[in-house]
Amino acid sequence: MAAAHGVMGDAPVRSTRHFLHSETLRGYFLVSPALAALIFTLAAPLTLLVLYSLWTQNDLTLDTNPSLAQYERVFGTDAYRVLFLRSLGISSLVTLLTVAMAYPMAYFVAFKVKRAKFLWLIALTVPFWTSYLLRVFAWKIILGYNGVINSGLISLGLISDPFEFLLYNPTAVVVTLAHAFAAFAILPIYVSLEKIDRSLLEAAADLGDGPVSRFFRITLPLSVPGVIGAAVLIFVPTTGDYVTPALVGGTDGLMIANMVQVQFARVNNWPLGAALSIASMGAVAFVACMTIVMARFAVRRIR
Amino acid sequence: MSDTFIHIENVIKRFGARAAVNNVTLDIGRGEFFSLLGPSGCGKTTLLRMLGGFAQPDSGRILIDAEDVTTLPPNRRPTNMVFQSYAIFPHLTVGENIGYGLRRQKLETSERDRRVDDALALIRLDGFGARRATELSGGERQRVALARALVMRPKVLLLDEPLGALDKRLREAMQVELRQIQRRLGITFVFVTHDQEEALSMSDRIGVMSGGRILQIAGPKMLYDAPNCREVAEFVGTMNLLPALVTGVSGGNVKVQSPVFGAFETVTAEPERYNAGQKILIALRPEKFEVVRAASSPHAIRGTLTAVSYLGDRHQFQITVENAEKPLLAGTHFDRSMDGAPFRSGEEIYVQWNPNEVVLLPKT
Amino acid sequence: MTAARGLLRHGLTVYAVCYLSFLYVPLFLLPLFSFNDSIFIAFPLSGFTTKWYVQMFQDDAMHRALWNTVKVGVMASLVSTILGLFAARALTRYAMPGRSVVLGFATLPLFIPDIVLGISLLILMTSVGIPLSLVSVALGHVMLCLPFAIAVLLSRFEGFDRSYEEASLDLGENGWMTFWRVTFPLVLPGIVSSLLLTFIVSFDDFLIAFFLSGTEPTLPVYIWAQLRFPFQLPGVLALGAAILLGSCTVVVIAEWIRSWGVKGETHSHIAGI
Numbered sequence: 060m061a062a063a064h065g066v067m068g069d070a071p072v073r074s075t076r077h078f079l080h081s082e083t084l085r086g087y088f089l090v091s092p093a094l095a096a097l098i099f100t101l102a103a104p105l106t107l108l109v110l111y112s113l114w115t116q117n118d119l120t121l122d123t124n125p126s127l128a129q130y131e132r133v134f135g136t137d138a139y140r141v142l143f144l145r146s147l148g149i150s151s152l153v154t155l156l157t158v159a160m161a162y163p164m165a166y167f168v169a170f171k172v173k174r175a176k177f178l179w180l181i182a183l184t185v186p187f188w189t190s191y192l193l194r195v196f197a198w199k200i201i202l203g204y205n206g207v208i209n210s211g212l213i214s215l216g217l218i219s220d221p222f223e224f225l226l227y228n229p230t231a232v233v234v235t236l237a238h239a240f241a242a243f244a245i246l247p248i249y250v251s252l253e254k255i256d257r258s259l260l261e262a263a264a265d266l267g268d269g270p271v272s273r274f275f276r277i278t279l280p281l282s283v284p285g286v287i288g289a290a291v292l293i294f295v296p297t298t299g300d301y302v303t304p305a306l307v308g309g310t311d312g313l314m315i316a317n318m319v320q321v322q323f324a325r326v327n328n329w330p331l332g333a334a335l336s337i338a339s340m341g342a343v344a345f346v347a348c349m350t351i352v353m354a355r356f357a358v359r360r361i362r
Numbered sequence: 363m364s365d366t367f368i369h370i371e372n373v374i375k376r377f378g379a380r381a382a383v384n385n386v387t388l389d390i391g392r393g394e395f396f397s398l399l400g401p402s403g404c405g406k407t408t409l410l411r412m413l414g415g416f417a418q419p420d421s422g423r424i425l426i427d428a429e430d431v432t433t434l435p436p437n438r439r440p441t442n443m444v445f446q447s448y449a450i451f452p453h454l455t456v457g458e459n460i461g462y463g464l465r466r467q468k469l470e471t472s473e474r475d476r477r478v479d480d481a482l483a484l485i486r487l488d489g490f491g492a493r494r495a496t497e498l499s500g501g502e503r504q505r506v507a508l509a510r511a512l513v514m515r516p517k518v519l520l521l522d523e524p525l526g527a528l529d530k531r532l533r534e535a536m537q538v539e540l541r542q543i544q545r546r547l548g549i550t551f552v553f554v555t556h557d558q559e560e561a562l563s564m565s566d567r568i569g570v571m572s573g574g575r576i577l578q579i580a581g582p583k584m585l586y587d588a589p590n591c592r593e594v595a596e597f598v599g600t601m602n603l604l605p606a607l608v609t610g611v612s613g614g615n616v617k618v619q620s621p622v623f624g625a626f627e628t629v630t631a632e633p634e635r636y637n638a639g640q641k642i643l644i645a646l647r648p649e650k651f652e653v654v655r656a657a658s659s660p661h662a663i664r665g666t667l668t669a670v671s672y673l674g675d676r677h678q679f680q681i682t683v684e685n686a687e688k689p690l691l692a693g694t695h696f697d698r699s700m701d702g703a704p705f706r707s708g709e710e711i712y713v714q715w716n717p718n719e720v721v722l723l724p725k726t
Numbered sequence: 727m728t729a730a731r732g733l734l735r736h737g738l739t740v741y742a743v744c745y746l747s748f749l750y751v752p753l754f755l756l757p758l759f760s761f762n763d764s765i766f767i768a769f770p771l772s773g774f775t776t777k778w779y780v781q782m783f784q785d786d787a788m789h790r791a792l793w794n795t796v797k798v799g800v801m802a803s804l805v806s807t808i809l810g811l812f813a814a815r816a817l818t819r820y821a822m823p824g825r826s827v828v829l830g831f832a833t834l835p836l837f838i839p840d841i842v843l844g845i846s847l848l849i850l851m852t853s854v855g856i857p858l859s860l861v862s863v864a865l866g867h868v869m870l871c872l873p874f875a876i877a878v879l880l881s882r883f884e885g886f887d888r889s890y891e892e893a894s895l896d897l898g899e900n901g902w903m904t905f906w907r908v909t910f911p912l913v914l915p916g917i918v919s920s921l922l923l924t925f926i927v928s929f930d931d932f933l934i935a936f937f938l939s940g941t942e943p944t945l946p947v948y949i950w951a952q953l954r955f956p957f958q959l960p961g962v963l964a965l966g967a968a969i970l971l972g973s974c975t976v977v978v979i980a981e982w983i984r985s986w987g988v989k990g991e992t993h994s995h996i997a998g999i
Contacts, residue, residue: 086820090828093813093872096805097831100869104846105838107853164745167738179742181981186749188923188977190930192946193966196953197752200759200767207755210768241749292836299839301933306953316841323845323937333849336842416892436895443896449889453911462907463897514897 112333121330129334139318143339146314147346149229150297153236154290160237161244161289166278168245169252180249187242195306198235202226202307227309235303240296244289251285252278283358291347298343299336315339367392367550368413368518373422375408382408383419384574390552390567395544397553397561400571401597406554407446407522409571413552414443414520427517442511443520446527448503450495450510456482457491460510481509484543501532508540512547519544521553525560537564558598562586570594586647588631592723595645602648602690605725608640616722620644621685622663626717635724645721648693653679653705657712665690667709679705681713757967765960778964788965791948795929798860798944802867803875803924809868810875810920811913817876818883833873843870844937851938858940866934871924878923878984882916915986922980926973945969 112129115122133139168179186194201207202225209221225231255278263273301316308314315335322332368390375383383405390396398406411417412424415436423432431439442463451459461478469477482488485505490498498506504524511519521540525533541564544551555561561568562582569579570593578590589595595603606620616636619625623644636642654662665683679692692713698704705711763773782788813832817825835843847866848858856862890912894904932946939947949965952958 082820083822086816086822089812089816089820090822093809093832093876094828096809096868097834097872100847100850100865101831101834101843104843104850107849108842108846111849160745163738163741167742171738177985181978182746183749184981185974185977186753188926188930189753189970189973190932190946190966192930192932192949193756193970194752196949196962196966197755200755200959201752203767205766205768207767207769210770214770238748238752295837296839299841301839301841316839319841319845323848329845329849332845336839336845340838340842414892414896416895435900436892437898437900441896443893445889445893447887447889449887449893451890451893451908451912462894463899466898466903510893510897 108333109337111330112337114330116328116330129330130338132331133334133338139315139335142313142315142318143342145229146298146316146339147342149232149236149312149314150294150300150343151346152233153240153297154294156233156237157240157244157293158248158286158289161241162248162282162286165245165248165252165285169249169255183245184242191239192302194239195235195303198231198238199226199306202231202234226307227312229308229312231307231309232304232312232314235307236297236300239303240293243292247288247292248282248285251282251288255281280358283354287351287354290350294347294350295343299339365392366390367394367427368552369425370409370413371423371425373409373412373419373424375405375412375417375419381574383412385422386571386574386576388569388576388579390550393548393550395541395551395553395564395566397555397565397568398571399555399558399561399568399597402556404571405574406556406571410443410520410522410552410554413518414441415439416443440517441520442514442516442518443522444504444507444511444524446522446524448507448524450498450503450506452496454495455491456487456493456495456498456506459495459506460491460513462510463514477513481513484512485509500527501536504528504536508543512543512549516549518550518552521551523554523556525555526557533560540564562598570597572597588721589645589723592643592645592725595721595723600648600691600693602646602651603643603723604645604686606642606644608636608638608642610638611636618642618644618720618722622683622690623661623715623720626661626720628717628720628722630722636722641725643723643725645723646715646719648678648691649676650715650719651690651692651694652714653681653692653694654712654714657714659714661717662712662714663690664710664712667705667707667711670705670707681711683713753970756963756970760960760963760967762960765957767959767963778960779968782961782964782968785961788945788948791943791945794860794939794942795945798864798867798935799925799928801864802871802928803921805864805868806871806875806924807879807917807920810872810879811917813876814879814883817880818886819888829876832876835869836873840931840933844933847934848937858938860939860942860944862938862940863935863944864928866938867928867931870931870934871927874927875920875924878920879913879916882913882919882984886912915983919980919984922976922983926976926980929969930973 113125113127115124115126115128164183168176168183172179199206203209204221204223204226206226208225209218212218213221259277259281260273263277268276298314299316300314301320304312304314304317305320308317316339319332319335319339322328322335366389368388370386370388370390373383373386374381386405386409398409400406408417412419413426415431415434415438418433423430425431426440429440431441436443451462454462457478460481461474464474464477478491479488482490485508487502487505487509490502490506495503495506504527507524524540525536528536537560540551553561553564562585565582567579567581568585570577570585572593578585578594580588580590585594585598589598589601592603595601604620604622606618606623608616609619609625610617611633614629614631614633615627616630616633617625617627630636653667657664663683665681667679668682668689669680671678671680673693676693676695679694680689681692682689690713758771759767760778761774761776762771763775763777764771813828816822817829822828843866847862847869850856851858851862856865886909890908891904894908895901899907930946931944932950935944935947936950943951945965949962952962
């Protein structure tokens with residue numbers, strides 16, 4: 060019968076066809092334009108950034124012999140060290156503050172809001188989509204010497220002279236950043252809370268837990284991934300933020316990104332600017348990883 | 363089966379190292395209602411998807427109406443599918459859903475509308491054409507999916523667990539309706555299900571699958587009364603299975619010795635499968651047992667009634683007997699014996715059986 | 727116990743309202759003072775005026791900057807949405823080893839400070855020899871927008887039952903027509919939503935444009951320059967109020983469109999960003 064021959068003869072042919080039309084290959088084919096764009100606009104620039112950080116600027120000429128001179132300068136100069144520590148300190152504070160403030164809000168939407176969840180989420184995310192520059196600018200006019208708070212308090216007769224401590228200091232930076240990154244904290248925490256199977260809480264209640272122990276034994280541990288996600292999403296970009304310290308930070312509130320901008324725009328020492336950015340990203344990655352590891356450990360201990 | 367309409371030959375389909383369909387050969391007749399029955403993961407859906415063209419065999423071939431369709435894409439096959447999720451296009455109306463495939467066929471608009479209306483009438487949803495698909499109930503979606511496939515006038519209709527998402531009453535009504543539609547149109551149906559009652563009640567023939575292989579192909583009655591192996595016996599209905607020993611074979615008769623049933627002689631259609639000294643399994647359906655207070659047959663086993671459960675249309679007794687690992691199950695329509703007194707748990711009773719209803723199964 | 731729970735419930739509601747005020751009050755100050763008849767942004771309000779808006783609409787430099795921003799935004803949102811469409815399709819439809827690597831790579835821009843993205847793109851443009859212009863800004867914005875496009879489209883494709891396409895093939899349509907008749911209409915809300923949101927991302931970006939725009943400022947770069955001059959601030963307030971209103975409207979429309987046809991799951995889709 061021809062059938063048997065057909066089966067034997069077709070088998071190898073079919074497997075080549077499968078290879079060419081393979082699902083995996085089609086998938087790669089479809090993502091390749093996006094990947095190419097990302098390689099050109101993200102991977103290549105970052106590679107060049109690393110290269111630049113290994114070069115040296117001598118007045119007007121660029122010395123392309125690789126060396127770690129820039130990094131020695133970055134880590135050996137007190138002024139830079141202060142900027143690094145301040146950046147990490149400010150963004151740690153911002154992260155803590157934002158997550159702590161966002162948690163009850165996310166909890167409220169996930170557990171207490173019954174009907175208008177969609178509207179609440181839109182309300183909480185819309186400010187995040189509006190111009191970052193304008194939001195920071197709003198805080199500048201709120202906190203300014205002749206700003207909204209001071210002029211408001213004076214016209215109410217509560218104070219006679221404006222407060223000077225509102226604007227141009229690290230606190231102003233912290234408040235402004237906490238406002239700007241609120242949505243980054245709410246969404247991941249909300250998602251992890253929303254995912255919690257409500258029957259787990261009923262089971263805990265059935266086994267004798269009250270509302271408070273239910274929260275600490277079930278809800279909080281299960282929302283840890285969301286909290287960690289939120290913390291990373293805030294900590295990483297805020298450490299390298301430029302606009303907020305430049306507008307509301309004053310001289311005491313400047314951060315590492317402002318120094319990077321100075322190196323690129325004014326001093327024209329690109330290698331040093333590159334080394335500063337890479338060092339700051341390295342520091343951020345290190346702190347973030349350490350915190351995550353410690354948080355995981357702490358959670359395991361609590362359980 | 364009169365003439366072969368679908369011919370599946372040595373079909374193998376692997377996913378990674380696992381063979382989802384492992385060398386299946388199967389013939390399905392023209393106009394037949396054929397069911398593929400098996401637990402989830404047995405390969406029945408993969409086999410159906412290969413018939414529809416949604417997956418291609420690694421080796422082997424598939425013929426439909428004498429045409430080799432092994433490598434044809436779904437849109438060039440004479441088959442249509444009713445999907446498990448129904449896949450009713452949510453952005454189209456009911457009428458647009460049913461007419462979806464007809465648009466391709468360059469029909470007059472009036473002819474197309476007429477066929478859509480006919481299909482709506484067939485599934486008794488006349489006047490639903492302008493409704494949005496998202497407004498339909500589960501049962502309505504199922505019927506629209508059926509109409510959308512049937513309007514294409516396929517040679518073969520493939521149904522992937524189409525009744526699984528419906529509640530029990532709706533499912534039973536649809537079983538009857540599907541069967542009537544199939545009879546009326548005379549289209550070959552290939553129906554995938556894990557529900558053995560569904561398969562038994564609807565099909566002309568059933569192929570029981572497990573681990574990518576077909577274990578048995580038979581009509582519903584044959585499958586129920588004479589399963590050919592332990593897996594089929596266990597999967598289709600409830601079965602008492604007990605170990606036994608063949609003590610002799612003569613002609614169509616087999617002599618069997620069982621620790622529980624004692625020594626007896628029974629007929630088998632395949633005496634060549636047995637020889638003296640072979641360890642086998644004997645199988646008997648619960649309803650083949652008769653529960654009595656006083657034995658009236660030489661084939662009676664004494665036991666203790668340990669549990670009585672009421673199943674609505676019948677009662678199921680659990681009876682502990684000597685030498686058996688598990689209690690025997692007996693099903694009966696009445697919960698009392700001929701003398702009118704109900705059976706009670708803990709009572710000593712007898713179960714009687716007929717040797718010719720005992721099924722022999724080779725031990726695997 | 728019920729009293730405690732009641733307190734918790736009300737406490738949370740009060741907190742939520744306070745939180746929303748914290749989010750919105752700073753934003754409302756811009757429109758408030760944009761109608762204030764004074765060069766100083768301070769209380770007490772000195773009277774209603776629309777002169778800052780008149781001044782803004784007569785500013786040619788602002789018009790050019792706005793037009794630049796729109797051009798860049800249209801280019802960046804179109805390109806990033808098309809790239810994101812292919813990528814999201816591939817990531818949901820095909821079994822791909824390295825899927826998480828691709829996804830991680832595509833979301834990487836969210837985890838890198840804008841200033842680093844800005845300076846490294848500046849280095850790239852000067853090294854490759856692309857002159858700083860709106861084109862270089864648009865290139866940078868494609869990268870900036872891609873994570874958002876992929877996130878929006880991915881959530882749309884993830885809710886997409888593959889058997890819709892199989893049903894279409896089964897009913898006789900070929901692959902191309904199946905895309906047009908089934909896939910495209912079903913993901914269309916995601917595409918529109920992605921176009922709108924990526925446009926907003928591009929429209930709002932300051933830092934990347936700051937480094938890459940050369941002599942053709944986009945609107946945020948123009949605003950940044952104006953911030954140095956106190957007498958320009960009321961004009962910036964008017965412009966800012968208009969931008970806030972515009973972007974809020976676009977975002978609400980985008981989220982509303984995105985929720986089409988995903989009944990009951992809308993909130994998780996927003997949160998999927």
